[in-house]
Amino acid sequence: MMLNDAQAAAWFEFVNLDTPIKNMAFITVSTGVGGGLVIDGKLHKGTTGLAGHIGHIAVDPDGPECGCGQRGCVETLASGTAIERISKQIFFPPVSNVHLFSIADEDDMAERIIRQSAGAIATLCTNLKAILDLDVVVIGGGVGLASGYISRVQEAINEKPNFCQVPVVAAKGHYDACLLGAAFQFNELN
Numbered sequence: 001m002m003l004n005d006a007q008a009a010a011w012f013e014f015v016n017l018d019t020p021i022k023n024m025a026f027i028t029v030s031t032g033v034g035g036g037l038v039i040d041g042k043l044h045k046g047t048t049g050l051a052g053h054i055g056h057i058a059v060d061p062d063g064p065e066c067g068c069g070q071r072g073c074v075e076t077l078a079s080g081t082a083i084e085r086i087s088k089q090i091f092f093p094p095v096s097n098v099h100l101f102s103i104a105d106e107d108d109m110a111e112r113i114i115r116q117s118a119g120a121i122a123t124l125c126t127n128l129k130a131i132l133d134l135d136v137v138v139i140g141g142g143v144g145l146a147s148g149y150i151s152r153v154q155e156a157i158n159e160k161p162n163f164c165q166v167p168v169v170a171a172k173g174h175y176d177a178c179l180l181g182a183a184f185q186f187n188e189l190n
C-alpha cells in the first residue's frame with residue numbers, strides 16, 4: 001500500500017527523533033492540516049490507508065463548513081487557509097500570513113488570530129493524546145514552523161487537564177517534510 005505524503009513525512013520524523021519513543025503523531029499545518037501516526041513503533045496506515053487525516057477531526061460543531069462536509073474541522077480553524085480567511089475579515093488591506101506572524105508581537109488582533117489556530121491544534125494534540133497515549137507530537141508545515149507557533153500550541157496544551165497534555169516539537173523535515181518523507185519511503189520501505 002502506498003503511503004500518502006503526510007504518512008511518509010510522519011515516518012521520516014519518527015526515525016529522526018532525538019529521543020527514541022514508540023508513539024508519535026505528526027501534524028502538518030500548512031494550507032491544510034494533515035498528519036500521520038506512529039503507534040508502537042509502526043506507521044499506522046489503517047484498513048484503507050486513511051489513517052492520519054487528523055485535520056478532519058471536528059472540534060467545533062458551530063464552526064465553519066469544511067470541504068469534507070462537516071463543520072468545525074481542525075482544518076477550518078487552524079490551517080493557513082483558515083488564518084487567511086479570518087485575517088481578511090479584520091485587516092484591510094489584507095495582510096499575508098507571513099506578515100501576520102511578523103506583527104503579532106505588537107498587534108493584538110494578529111496575535112488572537114494565530115492563537116486561535118494554535119488553540120485548535122492544541123485541542124487536536126490533547127485529543128490524540130487521550131486516544132493514543134502519545135509520547136510526542138511533531139509539528140511541521142509552513143504555519144506550524146512559523147516563529148513562535150509551536151510555543152503557542154504548547155502553552156494552550158499546558159492549560160488542558162494533565163492526563164491529556166503532550167510535548168510538541170518542531171519537525172526536522174521543515175518545509176520539505178513531505179518530499180523528504182516520500183524519498184525516504186522509497187529508499188527504506190519499498
Ligand SMILES: [Zn+2]
Pocket residue numbers: 055056057066067068069070073075
Ligand atoms: Zn473536514
